[in-house]
Amino acid sequence: MPTRLSSYFLRTLREDPSDAEVASHVLLVRAGYIRRQAPGIFAWLPLGLRVKAKIEAIVRDEMAAAGAFEVHFPALLPKEPYEITGRYDEYGPGMFRLNDRKDAGLVLAPTHEEVFTLLVKDLYNSYKDLPLTIFQIQDKYRDEARPRAGLLRGREFTMKDAYSFDYTDAGLDASYQAQRDAYERIFTRLGLEYVIVKADAGAMGGSKSEEFLHPTPVGEDTFVRSAGGYAANVEAFTTLAPDAKPLEGLPAAEVHDTPDTPTIQSLVDAANADHPRADGSAWTAADTLKNVVLTLVHLDGTRELVVIGLPGDREVDLKRAEVAFAPAEVEAANEADFAKHPGLVKGYIGPWSTGGAVLGDGSSTGIRYLVDPRVVDGTQWITGANVPGEHVFGLVAGRDFVADGTIEAAEVLAGDPAPDGSGPVELARGMEIGHVFQLGRKYAEALGLKVLDENGKLVTVTMGSYGIGVTRILAIIAELNNDDKGLIWPPTVAPFDVHVIATGKDPAIYEAAERVVLDLEAKGLDVLFDDRPKVSPGVKFGDAELIGVPTIVIVGRGVADGVVELWDRRSGERTQVALDAVAASFR
RNA sequence: CGGAGUAUAGCUCAGUUUGGUAGAGCACCUGGUUUGGGACCAGGGGGUCGUAGGUUCGAAUCCUGCUACUCCGACCA
Structure with a gap:
């Protein structure tokens, strides 16, 4: 069944909302994808959910290909596991905390390392069960001091977080690499430019860590890269120290x-x-x-x-x-x-x-x-x-x-030498869209996750943690794909494949449009059908441009001659196609 | 947490300077006309003017406190 605009839960706004500044925020609200609920917290409307689901489907697909299993934890968790690992204190005011009626402490999870670790501890005891990678797609909560830019920096955001469990360092390396490879495929499929940079492990703890940054001047991260291939977040940059010089013969101070x-x-x-x-x-x-x-x-x-x-x-x-x-x-x-x-x-x-x-x-x-x-x-x-x-x-x-x-505390300047000898670095801004960590044994140690190895000896499990910001990615894609008329979704994440507009007063037009919709659906396409009566053509065209479905089919005055128009949202190009050949013009 | 700004109808805003019956456009409802670029006519519903106090015969408007939101910065996936 097509989605009919005459009865869809959607209201587009003619004017920009006053509380939105960046393009993605303005357009997602105006086109009826999201609504602001509180600072940095948004409600998802049907259109927004469809795009989110498209992105999640790509993530799920690649997670499955990487051998990861999907689970789902609550966002609301007891505080104790976080106290055991020390993160309850380390996270500081960035973590939402609350008490229940019995005054027991709870948190809205900023990430889920602890409970994933405990789940595996509950169920697994043997090296034979490893390696294991499990993931979830869940909302995360961080009490940002100043949420801004709509979905780009919210206090609630959807994240795919995966956790790997191995009993050898080599195993962790392999699990880490598998997730890293999956991330490259995911961002490639989403058409998102990215740079992989060395990162600081921060509050997560652990050793090896890399960030996937989308280069953009509005990004909150500064990173450096050299022509020779070195790339690092400035926070992880290490200074190339000159050799010590002999002390002999130097004049007195x-x-x-x-x-x-x-x-x-x-x-x-x-x-x-x-x-x-x-x-x-x-x-x-x-x-x-x-x-x-x-x-x-x-x-x-x-x-x-x-x-x-x-x-x-x-x-x-x-x-x-x-x-x-x-x-x-x-x-x-x-x-x-x-x-x-x-x-x-x-x-x-x-x-x-x-x-x-x-x-x-x-x-x-x-x-x-x-x-x-x-x-x-x-x-x-x-x-x-x-x-x-x-x-x-x-x-x-x-x-x-x-x-x-x-201490590595001095600012990094353009032209500083990369620590690996690959030449001077340049500085750029990026927005974090993914992060892979080798956590090592920090969490397993703190929470007592051990398995028996081949020799019947208890060994502490070593872990990795891998995150992708789903809603942030959605916002970045919107940020990258729009014009002064509205959104322009790439086909991979568009809420619908085709947007059919019926416009005109002749009942034959609506009958023809219904047939076109059926033909398109028979091809397996998701169709948004603007069947609204008594809505002027300008409004329908404007809404179609605002909503941003990649291909629009206009069924109107051409019906008398047996033709409709295919309208490419991105190029603006319109081509005439015979009524019964519309579906065939889609792959 | 520092700096700036804003708060009036569902949305975008005027009205505040100079106190005197609550406004516009859009959106919504009814009827009619209209149908290839955000149409028109007629009628209609909808606001404790962020909140608490004060001044005054009378406060959206003047004064004080508070709160919320937005932007810049600090911080942050």
Whole structure:
């Protein structure tokens, strides 16, 4: 049976909704696919559900091809499993939490690692049952501080999440690869451009991790890539450190007066004016060692001051710092933090003073001191002397000061060398559409998932976790496929295959349209039939363009001559076809 | 969480400056006309003007508090 617009649950809007900004959001609401329920939470209408189902069908198809089995968990879960793995605390305010009438704690799951692990623990005990990959398509909940851009960043979103279970590392590698391959096929079938980048495992824990990013300027992720094939999320980028240099023969450090130079720029200007370099070349910001004071807020709420030393031509990238210090939160140090450490002279902080070490283990302040990987032994720096208006020149790393370690917290700049030697990187923005992780044994260990191996020995299972954002993908496809008239769905995900419009007052037109619809359905096509009487042609054409079914058949005035028009939504091209040849013109 | 803005009919908005009977277009209902680009005529239903308090003879309009939403930023699949 065709879907008849005269009785379909659909209302299109003539005007843009005032609360929508991006094209996908505006058009999905206007064309009657979704309705906003609360910020970042949407109701799905019949048209929207059809597109969602199309995307899910492709995902299911490839999951089955990859040997994964579908299950379905509740979105509402007890909090205990999340407490056991520590994620109840680590996830922070991003997780929806609630209590039932008995005051038992529940969560709306942001992801389902814990309960999948427990399910397998319940049912499986032997290595013979592995490998196993199971998945679900389920709504996830994350209490985003600021949901935005409609479906692109919501608080409720549909995700396909798969979990693999192996008892050997090689097995995990194979399971991971199978999902990774499936993802490539899924995104290819959906016609979505993607880049696979090295990623940080973040709150999930685990080791190897890659993100599938759709390159777009509006993406929330910054990633780097080199011509030689290296690609990584900036959060996972590792700095290519130069070789250490010999310490012998380097001149002694000298303290100079540098009044009113609290910033790197003012310091460089003063250095060039008053203390030019011996060989005559100019000092630059890269010759200075900037010491940035950060406060770590640990999970138990304690605050720890830490100083990061990095070349003065770079800023600290807070996201990278967060990753480096996870699960602690990172903040800029505030006045109260400084007040507790009078040894820190704002604007003139450095690891060294005439009185000895100022930063690091065993120093006068005892504050943890971590440096950028570029600060290798034998490098010489201009940096604060811990006295107002004074800097030390030629301070040598490894001789005059020793850091407690290195840290990947400096911003990544275009032109930085890729860590694998494949050349300089460029920066680009992308939106995460898939993520594959090797979780390793973190969850299995915490929740006690073990199996007996060939030798009858209990071994802890190793796991992978694999996510695809279904509703986000739907939004991206809508974002990529529209014009000023409305949506233009690719045939693979369109809510219908054909949109038949009957327009005219002659009853023969409607009779002809009914026959066309039957012919099309006989070919196995999903038909949306605009049979609305007393609706003017302009409205029908406008709605068809707004809804965005790829092919539109206009049954109207041509019926008298035995022809109808095929209208390609994307190209706008219209061709005349004989009435009885319409169905044959579809593959 | 910082900054900006908005809140009046189902939707998009005017009215607030200067207090005096609640408005328009679209959508919806009835009847008629119309049918290849968002038609026309006639009639109709629908709003405690976000919320609480205050000023006033009288508040959508002035004052104060609160709340919600949107955008930018921080954060985030």
